[in-house]
Amino acid sequence: MAGGVISSAGFVLSLWATSLFHLYITVGFLTGFGYSLSLITTMATIGRYFTTHRLRANSFAAIGASFVSFAFPPLFQYLMDEYTWRGALVLIGGIVLHIAGFGALVRPILLKGDVTTNKTPGEVQESSAQSSRLSDNNTSLTLTTEKHSLTKVVLDKIGSVIDIRLLTEPRFLLFCVAVFLFGFGRFVPNIYIVPRARAFGVEEYPSAFLLSILAIGDIVGRASVGLLPEWPRFRRADQYALNTFLMGFITLFAPLAKTYVTMAVYSACYGLLMGGCVPLLYSAIAEIGGANRMSSALGIIMFLRGIGNLAGPPFSGWLRDITGSFDATLLEGGGCLVLAGLLPFVLHLRVFQPASTDDKVGEHESDGTRLSLLVAEREESNTASTHNHETSVVIRETAV
Numbered sequence: 001m002a003g004g005v006i007s008s009a010g011f012v013l014s015l016w017a018t019s020l021f022h023l024y025i026t027v028g029f030l031t032g033f034g035y036s037l038s039l040i041t042t043m044a045t046i047g048r049y050f051t052t053h054r055l056r057a058n059s060f061a062a063i064g065a066s067f068v069s070f071a072f073p074p075l076f077q078y079l080m081d082e083y084t085w086r087g088a089l090v091l092i093g094g095i096v097l098h099i100a101g102f103g104a105l106v107r108p109i110l111l112k113g114d115v116t117t118n119k120t121p122g123e124v125q126e127s128s129a130q131s132s133r134l135s136d137n138n139t140s141l142t143l144t145t146e147k148h149s150l151t152k153v154v155l156d157k158i159g160s161v162i163d164i165r166l167l168t169e170p171r172f173l174l175f176c177v178a179v180f181l182f183g184f185g186r187f188v189p190n191i192y193i194v195p196r197a198r199a200f201g202v203e204e205y206p207s208a209f210l211l212s213i214l215a216i217g218d219i220v221g222r223a224s225v226g227l228l229p230e231w232p233r234f235r236r237a238d239q240y241a242l243n244t245f246l247m248g249f250i251t252l253f254a255p256l257a258k259t260y261v262t263m264a265v266y267s268a269c270y271g272l273l274m275g276g277c278v279p280l281l282y283s284a285i286a287e288i289g290g291a292n293r294m295s296s297a298l299g300i301i302m303f304l305r306g307i308g309n310l311a312g313p314p315f316s317g318w319l320r321d322i323t324g325s326f327d328a329t330l331l332e333g334g335g336c337l338v339l340a341g342l343l344p345f346v347l348h349l350r351v352f353q354p355a356s357t358d359d360k361v362g363e364h365e366s367d368g369t370r371l372s373l374l375v376a377e378r379e380e381s382n383t384a385s386t387h388n389h390e391t392s393v394v395i396r397e398t399a400v
Contacts, residue, residue, distance in 0.1 A: 036302070036306075038099050038103070039302070040295070040298050040299050040302055041103070041295070042061065042103075043058070043061065043282050043298055044294040044295040044298050045106050046058060046061055046282070047282060047283075047285070047286040047291055047294040047298070048109055048111060048291055048292070048294055049109055051111075051291065054236075054282075054283050054286060055225065055226055055228065055230070055236060055279055055280065055283045056226035056227075057226075058226075058278075058279035058280075058282045058283055059222055059223060059224075059225050059226030059279040060226065061279075062222045062275075062278045062279050062282075063219060063222040063223050065278075066215065066218050066219040066222055066275065067219065069215065070215055070216075070219070076088060076092065079091055079092070111291055111292045162295075162296045162299060162300070163293045163296035163297075164296075166289055166293065166296055166297055166300060167300070169354075170351070170352055171288060171347055171352045171353075171354060172288055172289060172297065174343060174344075174346060174347060174352065175237070175284075175285075175288045175301070175343075175344060175347070176300065176301060176304050177343060178241075178244075178339075178340045178341075178343035178344050179281070179301050179304055179305050179308070179340070180304045180305065180307065180308045180340075181308065181336045181337070181339050181340035181343070182244055182277070182281075182305065182308065182336070182337065182340040183304070183305035183306065183307070183308025183309045183312065184308040184309075184311060184312040184315075184336045185248070185251075185308075185312060185332065185333035185334070185335070185336030185337045185340070186247070186274065186277075186308075186309070186312070186333070186337065187309060187312060187313055187333075188251070188312065188313070188316050188329050188330065188332065188333030189214075189251060189254065189266075189267075189270050189330065189333060190211070190214065191313055191316070191329075192316070192320070192326050192329050192330065193210050193211065193214070193263065193266075193267060194207045194208055194210060194211060195326065196263075196326040196330075197210055197260070197263055199326065200258060200259075202260050202263075206260060210263055210264060210267045211267075213264055213267040213268050213271065214267040214268070214270060214271035214274075215271060216268070216271065217267065217268045217269070217270070217271025217272040217274075217275060218271040218272070218274055218275035219275060220271075220272055220275065221271065221272040221273060221274065221275025221276040221277075222275040222276065222278060222279060223275075224276070225243075225275070225276035225279050225280060226279065235287060236280055236283040236284045236286075236287055237284040237287050237288060237344050237347065238344065238345065239280050239284075240277065240280035240281055240283070240284040240344065241341050241342070241343075241344035241345055242341065243273055243276050243277050243280055243341070244277055244337055244340050244341035244344075245337070245338055245340075245341025245342060246273055246341070247270060247273045247274060247277065247337045247341070248333075248334045248335065248336065248337025248338035248339075248340070248341055249334070249338060250266065250269055250270060250273070250334075251270065251330055251333055251334030251337060252330075252331060252334035252335070252338065253334075254266050254270075254327075254330045254334065255327035255330055255331065282298070284344070285297050285298055285301055288347075312333070312336075315332075316329040316332055316333065317329075319332055
């Protein structure tokens with residue numbers, strides 16, 4: 001009898017543990033999902049709003065993440081000491097909830113690439129009506145079609161949210177491969193710089209301070225990269241490529257750092273370059289994919305970079321286990337970064353040049369272009385309303 005009670009209690013405890021684990025996974029998934037939505041929409045909005053000083057805007061936006069990463073651990077520890085972990089989570093949730101309020105202040109904006117037709121308002125309305133009728137007919141037909149038609153409907157729905165035509169452009173696909181390699185190797189130094197220092201006999205606190213040096217360099221890099229000028233033959237995508245290449249180049253020589261001073265120098269240089277890569281990447285995405293397709297391009301590229309971030313550390317850990325050396329992981333990460341920095345330069349080849357640049361909005365586009373588009377749209381609307389008013393007056397006079 002006692003054994004049965006003990007086994008039942010063990011079963012209940014294991015069930016509770018499994019339930020709590022699933023709850024933790026669910027909360028973590030929702031948190032990460034919400035973070036990705038807010039990050040992608042924020043950076044996409046910045047890419048559309050700022051066409052003249054896009055890199056500087058991305059620099060100011062990205063620097064906040066570094067400050068929060070630097071200040072959050074002591075803040076959260078203080079909140080737990082004062083209000084327990086439950087109260088701390090509630091307060092942190094309230095702080096994060098402010099994102100919704102600030103996001104509500106952002107309004108849509110019209111870019112040159114968004115204007116794809118020169119039809120009159122009547123033609124546009126007629127075309128919209130025809131498209132609506134065709135859409136209704138297609139919807140009714142899909143109810144009786146086979147599995148391939150359902151797949152087409154799903155692809156059409158996805159295409160209405162994400163511009164999947166980007167996946168057919170070799171220029172964009174090559175840049176996606178480069179960003180994946182960047183994500184695969186970027187976190188290797190962050191993970192192994194401290195245990196490698198401990199393996200060389202450095203004390204615990206000085207070893208941990210190497211990460212602080214790297215974080216400080218990251219903040220400086222994000223803040224200073226906005227001062228970089230842009231040249232016609234060396235644009236933001238090229239600057240991002242050079243920055244990534246330098247990250248990999250110094251990482252390939254990181255195994256030579258065997259004293260604390262040389263490790264600190266490497267941490268500062270790597271953090272400086274890694275901080276500069278973040279704003280440059282967002283600006284490069286706007287150049288490669290086009291500002292009017294910024295949301296789709298950013299979503300696809302961040303998805304691939306996330307896969308690289310997820311797959312890179314386990315692979316480097318496996319490499320560390322089979323070689324027994326931290327230097328092998330640094331060489332692997334440095335090699336990925338060097339290759340990720342070289343691939344974007346291939347985009348200068350003629351085969352990767354875009355056929356049309358009508359939807360590409362660079363940083364040198366003046367704000368007057370956007371203003372003229374809005375004015376033209378308003379004048380077109382006013383003209384249409386005036387024409388409708390005159391037509392109604394003529395109808396009334398004819399009736400009289």
